Amino acid sequence: MELKDFLSIIKKRLWFLILVTVLVTGVTYGITKLYLQPQYRASTLLIIGDENLSSNQKPSMNDLNLYQDLAETYAQFASTRKVATDVMNSLNLKISAGEVQSMISATTSKDSRFLTITVMSSDKTLVAPMANQVVTSLKNVTKDLVQPDSLHVIDEAQDPSSAFSPNTRLNLTVAFVIGIMLSIVIIFLHEYIDSTVKDEDELSKLLGAPVLGIIPSSTK
Structure with a gap:
């Protein structure tokens, strides 16, 4: 199929392409706004090691390896039920430790x-206080298990300005593209299924000879 044939078919069914694209995009917008609950997040950045190290004093390779291993240990502890329970009790949360x-x-x-x-x-109002409390709870839980005073806050968590999920703009962009692709597939599927002869050129291709365009007249 040549490009002009492709464009001709699309032009003929342009109304259908617009209808499907608008419909898919509209449904996606409705689902995003009505059924997908906004999710917020906040993060606290920490550094592991001796806080007395000056800016121009670097830890030895052994110390660095120790701190990296310690960071992995803290990361594992942060996701434990024990830390979650301490966070829940400290903030008087009305949800379970599992949540x-x-x-x-x-x-x-x-x-x-x-x-x-x-x-x-x-x-939205919970994520920042909770992220900051995790650090305190993490210190409380690990104080007798790992090197003390090795966990230091670089940046405290701040209240998020907007939700990170769902991404409405991204969802609508994807829906718009899918709407166009879906409508094009349906249009050409319809053209393929519709095998009726529409003009003399198509009829000549089917018969293998040119159509003369002579229609027999009725006999008197």
Whole structure:
């Protein structure tokens, strides 16, 4: 099929393409706004190690390896039920320790001493206080188990300005593209299924000879 044939078919069914695209985009917008609950997140950035190290004093390779291992240990502890329970009790939360635990995640940076504590929730006012409390609870839980005073806050969590999920703009963009693609598929599927002869050119192709366009007249 040549490009002009493709464009001709699309032009003929342009109304259908617009209708399907608007419908898919509209339904996606409605679902995003009415059924998908906004999710918020806040993060606290920590550094593992001796806070007395000056800016121009670097830890030895052994110390760095120790701090990295310690960061991994803290990350594992941050997601435990024990820490979640301490957070729940400290903030007087009306949710279970299991729910608190599911909101908390901890990640380490490769080959560095940084640890990030992140809290995700549908409650915009809860995520920042909870992320900051995780640090305090983490210290309380691990004070007798790992090296003391090795967990230091670089950036405290702040209240989020907007939800990170759902991403309405991204959802609508994807829906718009899907609407166009879906409508094009339906249009060409309809053209393929519709095998009726529409003009003399198509009839000549079917018969293998040109149509003369002579229609026999009725006999008197």
